[in-house]
Amino acid sequence: MASDASATATAAPPPPDIEDLPGKGASAGPPGWPTTYAAIRAYRSTIVAPVDVVGCHILGDRRRGPKTYRFQTLVALMLSAQTRDQTTGQAMRQLRAHFGQPGDAAAYDSEDPRAAGELGDAVATAEAIDACISKVGFHVRKAEFIRKAAGICAQQYDGDIPDTLEGLVALPGVGPKMAFLALQAAWGKNLGIGVDTHVHRISNRLGWVHTKQPEETRRALEAFLPMDRWAATNPMLVGFGQTTCLPQGPRCAQCPVHHRCPASSVRR
Numbered sequence: 001m002a003s004d005a006s007a008t009a010t011a012a013p014p015p016p017d018i019e020d021l022p023g024k025g026a027s028a029g030p031p032g033w034p035t036t037y038a039a040i041r042a043y044r045s046t047i048v049a050p051v052d053v054v055g056c057h058i059l060g061d062r063r064r065g066p067k068t069y070r071f072q073t074l075v076a077l078m079l080s081a082q083t084r085d086q087t088t089g090q091a092m093r094q095l096r097a098h099f100g101q102p103g104d105a106a107a108y109d110s111e112d113p114r115a116a117g118e119l120g121d122a123v124a125t126a127e128a129i130d131a132c133i134s135k136v137g138f139h140v141r142k143a144e145f146i147r148k149a150a151g152i153c154a155q156q157y158d159g160d161i162p163d164t165l166e167g168l169v170a171l172p173g174v175g176p177k178m179a180f181l182a183l184q185a186a187w188g189k190n191l192g193i194g195v196d197t198h199v200h201r202i203s204n205r206l207g208w209v210h211t212k213q214p215e216e217t218r219r220a221l222e223a224f225l226p227m228d229r230w231a232a233t234n235p236m237l238v239g240f241g242q243t244t245c246l247p248q249g250p251r252c253a254q255c256p257v258h259h260r261c262p263a264s265s266v267r268r
Contacts, residue, residue, distance in 0.1 A: 027223045027224045028224065029208070029223070029224025029225070030206075030207055030208050030224070032260060033206075033208055033224065035260070036206060036208075036257050036260050036261075037225075037229070039256045039257050039260075040236060040237070040240055040256065040257060041232075041236055042256070043240070043244075043256040044236050044239055044240055047239070047243055047244075049238070049239030049240070049242045049243045050084065050085040050086055050239075050242050051085050051235050051238045051239045051242060052235070052239055053085075053089075054085045054086055054088065054089030055085055055235060055238070056073060056076040056077045056080050056085075056088065056181065056185065057073065057181070057184075057185040057235070059072065059073070059076040059088065059089060059092045060072035060073035060076065060185075060186075061096075067159060067160050069186070070160060070161050070182075070186035070187070071150075071153065071159070071160065071161055072092070073182060073185050073186050074149070074153075074161045074168075074171075074174070074178075074182050074186065075092070075095070075146055076088055076092055077174075077178040077181055077182055078142055078145055078146055078149070078173050078174065078178065079091050079092070079133060079136050079142060079146075080136075080178075081137065081138070081142075081175075081178070082137035082138060083136040083137045085242075087135050087136055088136060090135065091132060091133040091135065091136050094132035094133065095129070095132045095133065097132075098128065098131070098132050099124060099132075124147060124150070125147070126140075126143045126144045126146075126147045127143070129143040129146055129147060130143035141173070142173060144172075145171075145172045145173025145174075146173070148171075148172045148173075149171040149172050149173060149174065152171055152172075153171075161182065161186060163183070163186075163187045163189070165179050165180070165183065165191055165192075168182055168183070176192070176215060176218070177194045177195055177196055177214065177218075178194075180192040180193065180194040180218075181194035181234065184231045190227060190228075190230055190231050192218060192222060192230065193218050193221050193222055193225070193230045193233050193234060194234040195214040195215070195217045195218040195221070195234075196214065196234070196238060197214070197241075197247070198237055198238045198240070198241030198242065198245075199214070199217065199221075199233065199234060199237045199238065199241075200213075200214045200217045201241060201245070201247060202237050202240060202241055202245050203217050203220075203221060203237070204217070205245065205250075205261060205262070205263040206257070206260075206261055206262070206263075207261075207262045207263075208220070208221065209221060221233070250263075250265070252264045252265045252266045253266055
């Protein structure tokens with residue numbers, strides 16, 4: 001996954017305005033977008049991208065029960081900002097190797113009385129977490145965010161994660177993109193499109209939006225994309241951006257929509 005503004009901020013950002021949620025695909029959208037969307041979706045079904053293997057929605061362990069899966073999904077999302085999915089997956093494996101398989105957020109909260117029983121000597125200090133995630137972007141800040149967020153989840157949500165947009169973005173290090181994706185993966189709630197740098201970049205290249213910031217892109221996309229496509233849009237475009245529509249040197253010749261893309265380097 002790519003960047004989220006919360007990775008570099010010490011305070012949690014305010015939630016998106018309620019009036020912005022949701023757009024419900026009210027506008028017609030840019031000309032030809034359904035054809036382009038369908039072509040990218042068909043193309044993505046033929047390739048396996050990193051997000052399909054080590055995406056945040058996959059890294060949580062469902063075998064440990066719903067609560068553990070939800071908390072681990074949130075941790076993976078927090079790690080993913082400005083970090084490749086492969087690196088996020090490695091960091092999650094390191095956390096499990098060091099701390100075992102915690103039952104819930106209490107295991108990461110060094111102030112929770114249940115932590116000692118689950119972690120033994122591996123007290124979840126920010127330093128201990130950081131040692132496991134040192135290869136991810138902004139790892140020192142993220143380690144502190146994870147420790148603090150785990151404490152809030154353990155003490156206020158019985159070791160679970162919030163099930164509302166407002167509750168999630170109130171956690172340290174969690175921005176709108178992470179919150180929307182967490183709600184979709186953890187709670188099955190489809191309240192908005194998770195827009196990372198891949199989604200933002202590709203949407204602008206295709207001419208679907210003309211925006212400067214991911215939140216602007218989210219609102220613009222939600223204005224014309226039907227809600228039943230919101231959850232699928234992030235992994236579809238993220239994988240497309242990881243394999244084909246690269247940030248630098250996009251592979252336009254193999255792109256299924258290069259003839260429809262204003263930014264294509266292939267001469268028409």
